[in-house]
Amino acid sequence: MIQLKGITKSFGRQQVLKGIGLTVEKGEVVVILGPSGSGKTTLLRCINYLEKPGGGEIRIGDCRVDCRAASKKDIRELRKRTAMVFQQYNLFRHKTALENVMEGLVVVQKVPKEEARARSVQLLEKVGLGAKLDAYPSQLSGGQQQRVGIARALALNPEVILFDEPTSALDPELVGEVLAVIRKIAKEGITMIIVTHEMGFAQDVANHVIFMDEGVVVEEGRPNEIFTSPKEERTKQFLKRFTPEGVYSI
Amino acid sequence: MKLDPSFIWTAFVQILSVIPTTLLITAVSVVCGLVIGTAAALIRTFRVPVLSEVAAAYVIFIRGTPMITHLLLIYFGLSLGVDALSKQFGWAFRSSSIPMIAFAFIAFSITAGAYASEVIRSGLLAVNRGQLEAAHSIGMTTGQALRRIVVPQAFAASLPNVSNLVVGILHASSLAFTVSVVEVTAKAQIVASTNWKFFDAYLAAALIYWGLTLLIERASALVEKRINIYYRGGVA
Amino acid sequence: MEQPFDIGYVFHFIPKLLSTLGTTLSIVAGSLLLGLAVGLLAALPRLYRVPVLQRVSRLYVSFFRGTPILIQLFLLYFGLPELLKQAGADISKTPVIVFVILTYGLHAGASVCEMIRAAVTAVDRGQVEAAYAVGMTGYRAFTRIVFPQAIAIALPVFSNLLLALTKETSLAFTLGVMEMTGKAQSLTTLTQHFLEAYLALALVYFAVCFTMEKLLLRAERRLLKHERQESEARKRFRSWKKLQWRRYSPEFPPGGRRQGYEA
Numbered sequence: 001m002i003q004l005k006g007i008t009k010s011f012g013r014q015q016v017l018k019g020i021g022l023t024v025e026k027g028e029v030v031v032i033l034g035p036s037g038s039g040k041t042t043l044l045r046c047i048n049y050l051e052k053p054g055g056g057e058i059r060i061g062d063c064r065v066d067c068r069a070a071s072k073k074d075i076r077e078l079r080k081r082t083a084m085v086f087q088q089y090n091l092f093r094h095k096t097a098l099e100n101v102m103e104g105l106v107v108v109q110k111v112p113k114e115e116a117r118a119r120s121v122q123l124l125e126k127v128g129l130g131a132k133l134d135a136y137p138s139q140l141s142g143g144q145q146q147r148v149g150i151a152r153a154l155a156l157n158p159e160v161i162l163f164d165e166p167t168s169a170l171d172p173e174l175v176g177e178v179l180a181v182i183r184k185i186a187k188e189g190i191t192m193i194i195v196t197h198e199m200g201f202a203q204d205v206a207n208h209v210i211f212m213d214e215g216v217v218v219e220e221g222r223p224n225e226i227f228t229s230p231k232e233e234r235t236k237q238f239l240k241r242f243t244p245e246g247v248y249s250i
Numbered sequence: 251m252k253l254d255p256s257f258i259w260t261a262f263v264q265i266l267s268v269i270p271t272t273l274l275i276t277a278v279s280v281v282c283g284l285v286i287g288t289a290a291a292l293i294r295t296f297r298v299p300v301l302s303e304v305a306a307a308y309v310i311f312i313r314g315t316p317m318i319t320h321l322l323l324i325y326f327g328l329s330l331g332v333d334a335l336s337k338q339f340g341w342a343f344r345s346s347s348i349p350m351i352a353f354a355f356i357a358f359s360i361t362a363g364a365y366a367s368e369v370i371r372s373g374l375l376a377v378n379r380g381q382l383e384a385a386h387s388i389g390m391t392t393g394q395a396l397r398r399i400v401v402p403q404a405f406a407a408s409l410p411n412v413s414n415l416v417v418g419i420l421h422a423s424s425l426a427f428t429v430s431v432v433e434v435t436a437k438a439q440i441v442a443s444t445n446w447k448f449f450d451a452y453l454a455a456a457l458i459y460w461g462l463t464l465l466i467e468r469a470s471a472l473v474e475k476r477i478n479i480y481y482r483g484g485v486a
Numbered sequence: 487m488e489q490p491f492d493i494g495y496v497f498h499f500i501p502k503l504l505s506t507l508g509t510t511l512s513i514v515a516g517s518l519l520l521g522l523a524v525g526l527l528a529a530l531p532r533l534y535r536v537p538v539l540q541r542v543s544r545l546y547v548s549f550f551r552g553t554p555i556l557i558q559l560f561l562l563y564f565g566l567p568e569l570l571k572q573a574g575a576d577i578s579k580t581p582v583i584v585f586v587i588l589t590y591g592l593h594a595g596a597s598v599c600e601m602i603r604a605a606v607t608a609v610d611r612g613q614v615e616a617a618y619a620v621g622m623t624g625y626r627a628f629t630r631i632v633f634p635q636a637i638a639i640a641l642p643v644f645s646n647l648l649l650a651l652t653k654e655t656s657l658a659f660t661l662g663v664m665e666m667t668g669k670a671q672s673l674t675t676l677t678q679h680f681l682e683a684y685l686a687l688a689l690v691y692f693a694v695c696f697t698m699e700k701l702l703l704r705a706e707r708r709l710l711k712h713e714r715q716e717s718e719a720r721k722r723f724r725s726w727k728k729l730q731w732r733r734y735s736p737e738f739p740p741g742g743r744r745q746g747y748e749a
Contacts, residue, residue, distance in 0.1 A: 050383050059356050076391065084387035090380035104388030156388055188305060311688075313649075314695040316656035318667060319688040330491060396725040419553035425657075435556060449564040456553045456561060463552035 001026055002160055002191070005066070007056035009039070016042050017144040018215040019056070024208070026161065027189040031202040031223075035238060040195045041087075041213070044162050046194070048082040050076045061159050068216040080108070083153035091137040097124060097148045098133040101155045102123035109156065116155075123151040127181050143174030143213055147181050154185065163194040199239075203227050211235045254450050261441045261454040265434055269458065271351070272433040278355045280416050283362025284370075291370035292396070312364030313462040317346065317357075317422050324357040325429050354426040362419050369415055373408030374400065399424070406477045414471030417463050424459075434458055492625065495682035496689070499673055503690050509665040510694075513587055513655045518648065520591025525598025532603055543599065545598050550596035555589070555654050562589045564663055586658045597647050605640035645702040649695055656691070663671065666690060 002024040010039070011019040016039045023111065023183050024030050032040045038185075046067075047052040047058060053067040060081045065074040065167050090128040091207050099122035124130055127147040137145050146166055153161045167175045186192060196202055202209065202223070209226040211219045211234075219232045230236050290305040312320065329345035336343050377400050385395035404410075427436035434455050442451035487722045528546055530537035550558065563585045570577050607630045617627035625714035670687040 046319065048387055075388065079386060079389045081336070084384075086384060086387075087379060088378075088380050090378070090384035092381060092399055092403075093378075094406065103398070107394055108389040126288060152388065165385070166435075218272075310696075311692060312701070314692040315688045316667070316691055318656050319684055319691060322684040323681065323688060326684060330681055411736040417552075424554040435554070438557075449568060452560045452564065454558055456549075456557045457730065459554055460549060460559060462550075479585040484611045 001061065002047075002193075003057075003058075003059040004043075004047070005057040005059075007043065007053040009042055009046060009051060009057070010054055016215050017046070017053070018211075020215075020217060022210065022217070023195060024095075024191060025109045026191055028193045028207045029186050029205055030192065030208045030210060031206040032195045032210045032212060033197075033199075033202060033226075033238070038212045040212045041164055043163050044084075044193060044195050047160075047162060048079050048084055049122070050084075076082075080156075081159045082162055083158040083160075084162045084164060085146070085149045085153050085166045086171050089137070089149045089169070090147055091145055091152070093137050096134045096136055097129060097151075099139065100137070100148055101152045104156050106151065107193045120151070120155055123154050124148070126154075126184075127151045128177070140171045143172060143177045146170065146178045150185070151176075151180055154190075160191040160193060163192060163196070165195050165197065168197060180218065211238065213238070219241075253453075257426050257445070257447050258450045261438065261447075261451040262457065264412065264441050265437045265451075265454055265458055268433055268437045269361060269462075271431065272420070272423050274418065274430070274463075275351065275354050275433060276420045279358035279362045279419050279423070280366075282355070282359035283366040283413075283415070283419070286359065286363030286364025287368075287370050288401075290367035290472055291374060294367070295371065309364045309367050312361055313368070317361050318425055318428065319356040320361050321354065321425055321429060324393060325353045325361070328353065328356070337420045340390055350429050350431050351426070353429050354423070354431050358419060358422065358426075361422070365415055365418070366412075369411040370404060372411065373404035374420065376407035377403045406474075409470060409474050409477065416466050416470075419464060421459065425465060488536055491642055492679065493682070495677065495679045498668070498687035499679075499683050500690060502673060503666050503669055504670040504688055506664055506666050507694070509583070509663065510652075511664075512664060513583065513590060513658060514648075514652050517583045517594050517655075518585040518589030518651060520587065521594025521651075522589060522596050524595030525602060527738050528595060528599040529602040529606075532599070533606060546592075547596045547599050550593050551600075555593050556657055556660065557590045558585065558593055559657065559661060562592075562743055582661050582663050583658075586655075586661060589657060590658075593654075594647065594651050599649075601647065602636075604643070605636040608639045610633045625641070625674045641702075641706045641709060645699065649699060652695060652698065653691065670710065676736065 002022075004020060004022040007017050007020040007022075012083055019035045020039075022043075032043065034040045034234065042051055044109075046053040049070070052070075056067045058065045058078060059066065060078060061072075061089070063077045063081055065078060091097075094144065095103060098117070098120055100122060102113075102116045105116035105119065106113060121130070121133065124133060127150055129144060129147055129151070132140060132144060132148075135144075150161075150166075157209070167178050169215065170178060177197065180229075182192075182194070183205055185199075194202070194205070203225075205212065209221065210217055210222050211226060211230075211232070213234050219226065219230060219235045226235065227239065230239060265440045281420070290309060293301045293305045294309075297303075328362070329346070332343070332345040335341070339408040367399070379404065381399050382392075382395055386392075390398070400418075422435055424435040426433050427439065437456035438451040439448075441454075528543040530536075532545050563582070566585065566588070567577050567580075613631050613635065614627050617631040619679060621651065655665060656667040658665050661670060662668065664672070670683045674683045675685070
């Protein structure tokens with residue numbers, strides 16, 4: 001179970017997160033929606049401490065971190081329990097697809113090399129890249145790179161995978177293959193928090209939807225409630241800008 | 251002008267024998283310089299308090315002064331310091347027993363370190379910040395991330411500059427003759443003094459330096475090609 | 487015998503060294519002017535791919551960047567009079583400083599050539615096409631679009647080149663020119679205070695280079711206004727970078743590949 005309490009964050013004088021609370025049950029897929037600048041990406045990055053929150057509490061499983069007094073060890077523990085899929089993929093450029101997936105297993109989790117390799121190959125096959133094991137990121141398309149990124153996150157067997165707008169850097173025709181992979185692993189009961197602009201996908205994959213604006217959670221609930229009958233005016237305004245059917249949904 | 255090809259050849263052959271000295275000075279200085287430079291660059295990148303100011307001052311001072319002054323300062327400063335210490339503690343050791351080439355090693359390493367620090371720093375900046383974040387996101391410590399992810403990429407990115415550094419130090423090693431180390435330039439002078447054909451002797455030396463430079467360039471181009479397969483740019 | 491260290495001598499020496507600063511600066515100025523002219527001349531055949539001449543230019547650049555300045559100084563000093571004697575001119579009475587300026591000029595010219603080439607080729611081809619598309623002639627496209635952008639790219643390289651040149655002129659003393667390093671050397675033979683003299687020398691050079699760098703930076707900033715926004719955007723990544731990224735590579739534009747030597 002993941003629980004955030006009163007997370008705040010400021011960049012200089014601008015407060016981006018104004019005390020966010022959030023609970024994610026095990027196996028749940030939570031989608032965070034909101035206009036750009038609403039703080040949703042920042043919130044996601046606070047969970048694994050890529051951004052240092054100004055205050056609040058983060059709890060993942062048995063690990064509980066007070067953001068005002070987080071030690072290096074706390075941060076390491078949080079990162080061990082999470083994995084992230086980045087908007088810009090951020091694959092290690094000097095390592096092949098296979099090495100990218102193996103890296104965390106071998107270096108962080110100290111899994112023996114052969115075992116790590118076997119597991120990584122399996123995962124890459126799962127995301128449909130069994131034929132690209134030895135390709136470098138620069139030899140892969142954006143969609144392929146992002147699928148490696150997903151395999152890299154899965155390999156760590158984290159308690160939660162954080163998706164930071166995983167398809168927004170992709171060409172439209174490549175979005176589908178990535179969403180399909182995420183959908184597939186969502187069905188396997190892996191806990192996920194996803195920031196996205198793909199409405200159709202969100203409606204389809206989420207168990208729980210959170211709508212954020214200006215650093216606060218405006219509204220949350222089950223996907224049908226939020227998408228079909230939002231209560232808050234800001235949510236209605238936001239959803240009105242998107243066609244009801246997801247453009248790239250499969 | 252009457253060139254004397256046979257003498258140029260004689261000079262060339264004689265100078266060849268001291269190429270190891272020149273290469274040794276270059277190699278030692280570059281290797282030590284890279285170590286010092288990497289340390290300084292990391293200290294400055296992560297803004298280690300106090301140390302980062304020291305590193306910045308070191309780099310700025312060395313880069314703001316000619317190499318010959320570094321060599322002379324080390325030569326005279328170290329001699330003076332060693333002798334003063336020996337006197338105080340009653341050691342038998344005297345600065346005169348330090349081999350000349352050691353001064354060249356120390357001085358050029360210090361010089362190379364400052365330039366290397368800038369090379370490494372620009373290399374570090376060339377590595378996308380996302381790489382560090384991704385390393386953190388899979389649970390690596392900053393040390394692991396630097397060692398396994400950032401530094402190898404930074405090194406690949408700074409390879410052309412490293413090769414420039416090597417060439418720079420190779421050329422600068424010619425200064426070692428001022429502290430009587432017999433390397434290529436000094437040897438040319440010695441060879442020439444037998445018959446006063448200075449131009450011919452220096453021409454031979456020039457050809458040797460030129461050849462070595464082209465060799466370094468070639469080698470680095472080859473390494474670059476091998477290392478940079480993954481940098482072939484965005485197919486995205 | 488060496489004298490014990492006395493910091494007082496450092497201050498005593500500084501004004502004496504400064505009295506020869508003029509010589510150092512004239513060598514720098516003279517060779518810079520010569521270098522710019524030669525460098526431009528050498529760059530043109532490369533840019534316009536003039537047969538034969540471009541090979542000559544390539545060879546010139548490769549040689550002057552492939553050998554130590556010290557060797558170049560000796561070669562010209564010993565070789566040029568002989569060569570001209572052949573042509574019937576006697577220059578044995580020419581002051582040494584002329585040889586020095588000539589050598590440093592040719593030496594700098596090689597770097598200038600590379601700088602110009604790198605800068606011009608770095609300007610995106612699309613810029614020229616855009617200029618043509620709005621109806622500019624080739625000449626106008628060059629002067630109004632390519633040149634200003636090339637200057638922006640070349641300026642940091644130029645600054646580095648000038649600073650390197652200034653430091654390198656310290657080797658003119660090997661031919662007996664009384665510039666700052668030569669002066670320092672003569673002071674040491676007079677007083678036997680070696681360390682103090684060379685410390686004073688380093689300090690003076692540092693002051694000169696530091697001032698020069700600050701002035702050049704200011705000039706760059708003024709000329710590079712349009713590049714500024716980009717660096718503003720970079721500031722967000724605090725821990726990772728301290729701007730000033732383009733001062734690093736001593737001779738080549740940031741991120742730019744080495745050019746030359748492919749001969």
